[in-house]
Structures are given as structure tokens and as C-alpha cells.
Amino acid sequence: MSIDWITVAAQIVNFLVLVWLLKRFLYRPILDGIDAREREIAERMAQAGAIRAKAEAAEAEFRAQITKLKAGREGVIAQAREVAARARDEMLAQASARVAREQAARAEERAKEVRKYSADLHAKGAAAFLALLRKALHDLGDESLEQRIVTRAIGRMPDMMRDLTDAAGSSDTAVIVTHDPLSQDLAAELTAALQAAKPGLKVVFQADPAQSPGLSLRLGGAQLGWTVDSYIDGLKKMLGRQEHAHAQ
Amino acid sequence: MELTPDTTIILTVFGFGINATIVFTWVVMAMLTLASMLITRKLRPDVPPDRWRTTLEAIVLTIQGQIDEISARPDRRLLYFAGTLFLFIVTSNLLMVVPGWHSPTASLSTTAALALAVLVAVPLFGIGQRGLKVYLHNYLEPNIIMLPFNIIGEASRGISLAIRLYGNVMSGAVIAAILLGVAPFFFPVVMDMLGLLTGVIQAYIFAILATVYISSATAPAEPETEPAKDAP
Numbered sequence: 001m002s003i004d005w006i007t008v009a010a011q012i013v014n015f016l017v018l019v020w021l022l023k024r025f026l027y028r029p030i031l032d033g034i035d036a037r038e039r040e041i042a043e044r045m046a047q048a049g050a051i052r053a054k055a056e057a058a059e060a061e062f063r064a065q066i067t068k069l070k071a072g073r074e075g076v077i078a079q080a081r082e083v084a085a086r087a088r089d090e091m092l093a094q095a096s097a098r099v100a101r102e103q104a105a106r107a108e109e110r111a112k113e114v115r116k117y118s119a120d121l122h123a124k125g126a127a128a129f130l131a132l133l134r135k136a137l138h139d140l141g142d143e144s145l146e147q148r149i150v151t152r153a154i155g156r157m158p159d160m161m162r163d164l165t166d167a168a169g170s171s172d173t174a175v176i177v178t179h180d181p182l183s184q185d186l187a188a189e190l191t192a193a194l195q196a197a198k199p200g201l202k203v204v205f206q207a208d209p210a211q212s213p214g215l216s217l218r219l220g221g222a223q224l225g226w227t228v229d230s231y232i233d234g235l236k237k238m239l240g241r242q243e244h245a246h247a248q
Numbered sequence: 249m250e251l252t253p254d255t256t257i258i259l260t261v262f263g264f265g266i267n268a269t270i271v272f273t274w275v276v277m278a279m280l281t282l283a284s285m286l287i288t289r290k291l292r293p294d295v296p297p298d299r300w301r302t303t304l305e306a307i308v309l310t311i312q313g314q315i316d317e318i319s320a321r322p323d324r325r326l327l328y329f330a331g332t333l334f335l336f337i338v339t340s341n342l343l344m345v346v347p348g349w350h351s352p353t354a355s356l357s358t359t360a361a362l363a364l365a366v367l368v369a370v371p372l373f374g375i376g377q378r379g380l381k382v383y384l385h386n387y388l389e390p391n392i393i394m395l396p397f398n399i400i401g402e403a404s405r406g407i408s409l410a411i412r413l414y415g416n417v418m419s420g421a422v423i424a425a426i427l428l429g430v431a432p433f434f435f436p437v438v439m440d441m442l443g444l445l446t447g448v449i450q451a452y453i454f455a456i457l458a459t460v461y462i463s464s465a466t467a468p469a470e471p472e473t474e475p476a477k478d479a480p
Contacts, residue, residue, distance in 0.1 A: 002252070002254075002356070003356050003357050003360050004254045004267070004269075004355075004357045005357075007254050007267060007269050007270060007355065007357035007358070007361075008357045008358075008360050008361045008364065009361075010270050010361075011269065011270070011273060011352070011355075011357060011358045011361035011362070012361045012364060012365055014270065014273045014274070014277060014361075015332070015333075015336065015361060015362060015365055016365070017277065018276075018277045018280065018281075018332055018336055019328055019329060019332045021277065021280070021281045021284075022280060022281070022284060022328065022331070022332050022335065023328045023332075025281055025284040025285045025288060026280070026284035026288065026304065026308070027308060027324070027327060027328055027331065029284075029288035029291050030288060030291070030301075030304055030305055030308045031308065031312075031324070031327075033288075033291045033292075033297075033301075033305075034305060034309070
């Protein structure tokens with residue numbers, strides 16, 4: 001067992017060189033690499049932490065917004081329901097009013113139609129009645145209605161003339177109004193009857209289409225009439241009763 | 249039978265004989281340096297580590313962890329020194345299984361050189377860490393009478409380091425050589441396996457002791473504790 005001091009010195013130098021070499025090519029690269037990687041990991045962890053914190057903040061914000069929206073949704077739904085109910089009521093009221101108006105219009109139209117129909121029926125009924133009356137008189141008595149009316153009026157003239165003269169006062173013109181112009185025979189016959197009842201009486205004949213068949217005698221303020229008005233009215237009342245019974 | 253590779257001259261340069269200890273030391277140095285260079289040449293933070301780099305990192309971090317456990321003041325320079333000691337010794341010892349290999353650590357010159365390096369490193373680290381005055385004051389602790397004993401203790405550390413490593417490695421090689429002559433088929437293999445284990449342990453012990461010595465020299469002074477009061 002001996003020590004070679006030259007070898008010792010060489011080994012010391014060798015060892016120091018090896019220390020430098022390993023420091024240069026092993027320790028420093030490895031440790032620097034580890035440090036760099038740890039720094040990178042730390043940075044990434046910090047970034048991940050920041051991102052996580054940001055994500056958590058965003059999540060909290062979204063949750064708050066969702067809660068707010070949920071709370072607001074109930075209010076919105078209630079408000080929408082209220083608005084919808086109000087709109088529904090308004091539309092129903094408008095529809096009801098429109099239906100009522102339409103019903104009233106239809107009722108009025110129907111009433112108008114009924115009135116028109118009734119008036120038309122009455123008029124046609126009256127015309128038919130007059131036509132039948134004229135035909136019956138002509139067929140059965142060989143007379144016209146006007147002729148029969150004038151004959152009747154002349155027959156009653158002596159009885160009625162006293163009251164008529166009292167009511168007429170000083171008037172000396174009698175006005176005879178008929179629906180159609182009277183024939184000259186009837187006019188002369190009527191004039192003679194009047195002047196017989198009141199001598200010096202002036203007789204004027206007038207035709208008025210609005211006048212119902214028959215004649216009316218006006219003397220001053222007094223007036224006498226032999227017309228079919230009352231019969232026509234009776235016919236109309238009878239038709240009206242029939243219509244009422246049919247409607248019910 | 250050669251007990252030390254110092255006497256084996258491998259080559260002669262400018263009239264100086266280069267013995268096997270130095271040549272095989274260079275081989276170990278070249279292997280360690282080349283392996284380090286090859287593994288760390290593409291070392292960048294953005295490149296994922298491969299298995300070799302991971303292995304190196306594991307080795308370096310294990311050494312660093314051991315130093316951190318021992319030293320109160322972890323220092324990279326201590327890693328460079330103690331780590332190199334460990335890697336050099338363990339590589340030299342493990343390569344004993346290679347036929348024809350002359351382990352440099354089987355030379356007392358090498359172990360003495362390493363021990364001397366530790367002996368020099370201890371005060372250098374101590375002075376560098378704590379200052380010259382504080383370091384030298386340690387030799388006077390607990391009083392000036394202890395100065396020669398402290399110096400002897402410091403020297404004996406180096407001697408014990410050198411002798412322990414040399415004795416273990418050299419004896420392992422010698423015993424394996426003897427058993428090779430007696431029972432060449434089985435016992436040398438067992439002894440070589442035992443030698444590998446012993447070599448690793450010796451490298452660990454040498455590096456750890458060097459770390460302990462340097463750490464004790466660089467450790468901060470302990471605060472003076474108050475004397476315990478007598479119990480009433």
C-alpha cells in the first residue's frame with residue numbers, strides 16, 4: 001500500500017476538471033431545465049388559477065343572472081298574463097259590442113222588412129179587398145163601388161144635411177173629393193141632391209188619388225165621408241192579428 | 249498480483265509514464281461527460297424530457313435531495329462537488345464488473361486525492377459561507393486547548409475517508425481475484441455482485457460524509473441556550 005503523490009496530484013486535477021465538466025454539461029443544464037420547467041409549470045398553474053378564478057367569477061355571474069332571470073320570468077309571465085287577460089276582455093267586449101250592434105242592425109233590418117212586408121201585405125190586401133168588392137158589386141149588382149157609394153150618400157143626404165148646414169155656417173160651397181173623377185151622371189145626380197137639400201149651394205168636384213175609394217163632402221168647417229177607410233182599417237187590424245199570432 | 253493500478257504504466261507521454269489509475273480515471277471522466285453531453289444537448293423547456301433525461305434528472309435530484317436533508321444551507325456548489333464525488337466513485341466501482349477494468353478508486357492515490365479534495369473543500373466552503381474569522385474560530389471551540397485536537401480531527405476525517413474507500417474497493421477486488429483462483433465458477437460472481445453493492449454503498453458513504461463535513465463547516469452558529477434553571 002503506497003501513495004504515488006504525482007498520481008495524487010493528477011487525480012486532484014482530474015477530479016477538479018470532472019467537477020467543472022459535470023457542472024458544465026450535467027448539473028447546470030439539468031437543474032436549469034428543471035428550474036425552467038418548474039417556472040413554466042408555476043406560470044401555467046398561475047394562469048390556470050387565474051382562468052379558474054375568472055371562470056368561477058363568470059359562473060357566479062351567470063348563476064346570478066339565471067336567478068335574476070328566473071325571478072324576473074315569474075313577474076314577466078304574470079304581467080303577460082295580466083296584459084293577455086286585459087286584451088282578451090277588451091276583445092271580448094269589442095266582439096260583444098259588435099255582435100250586439102250587428103244583432104240590433106239585423107233586428108232593425110228584420111223589423112223594417114217586417115214593416116215593409118206588412119205594409120205591402122196590407123196594401124195588397126186592401127187592393128185585393130177593393131178589387132173583390134168592385135167585382136162583387138159589378139157581378140152581383142151591376143154597379144160600380146163609386147156609384148153605390150154616391151147612391152147611398154144621396155139617400156142619406158136629407159137626414160144629414162141639416163146637421164151639416166148648421167156646422168158649415170154661412171159657407172155656400174160644397175167640395176166633393178173622390179179618388180177617381182166621378183162620371184158626369186153621378187156628379188149631376190149628387191149636385192142635384194145637395195142643391196135640393198140646400199138651395200143655391202155651389203158644388204165643386206175634386207179628384208185626389210190619396211183619397212180612399214168613396215167620397216168626402218166638405219162644407220165650410222164640416223165634413224162628411226163615405227169611404228172604405230174603416231173597412232180597410234178593419235182588414236189591416238185582422239191581418240195584423242194574424243201576423244202577431246203567426247209570429248208567436 | 250498487483251494491489252494498485254498505480255504501478256501499471258499504460259502509456260508514456262513526453263517521458264512521463266501514465267499509469268492505469270489516471271488512464272481509467274480519464275475513461276470514467278470521458279464516459280460521464282459524454283453521457284451528460286449527449287443527454288443534455290437537446291435540453292430545452294419546450295421539449296418533453298425523454299427517459300435518459302428523466303434518469304439524469306432523477307439522479308441529480310436524488311443527490312440534491314440527500315444534500316438538502318443533510319445541509320442546513322443547500323448550495324449548488326456543494327451539489328457540484330459532492331455529486332461529482334458520488335458519480336465518479338460509483339461509476340468507477342460499478343465498472344469493476346468489466347473484465348480488465350482497473351478501478352481508479354482501488355488506488356490509494358485516488359482515494360487520497362479525493363480525501364485531500366474534501367479536506368481542502370471543507371475550509372473553502374466554510375470560509376466562503378461564514379467568513380475566515382468565524383471559520384477559524386471554530387478550531388478554538390470550546391476553548392483554545394482544543395485547537396490541536398480539532399486540527400487532528402479534521403485531518404483524521406480525510407485519512408479515514410481515503411482509507412475506508414480504498415480498503416473496501418481494493419479488498420473487494422483482491423478477494424474476487426483470490427476466489428477466482430480457488431473457485432473460478434461461482435464465488436467470483438457472488439463476490440462481484442457483492443462488490444457492486446459495496447461499491448455503491450462506499451460511493452454513497454464517501455459523498456455523504458464529504459457533504460456532512462462541508463455542511464458542518466458551513467452550518468450557522470447555534471444560538472447560545474440559557475442554562476436550565478434548577479427545579480424548586
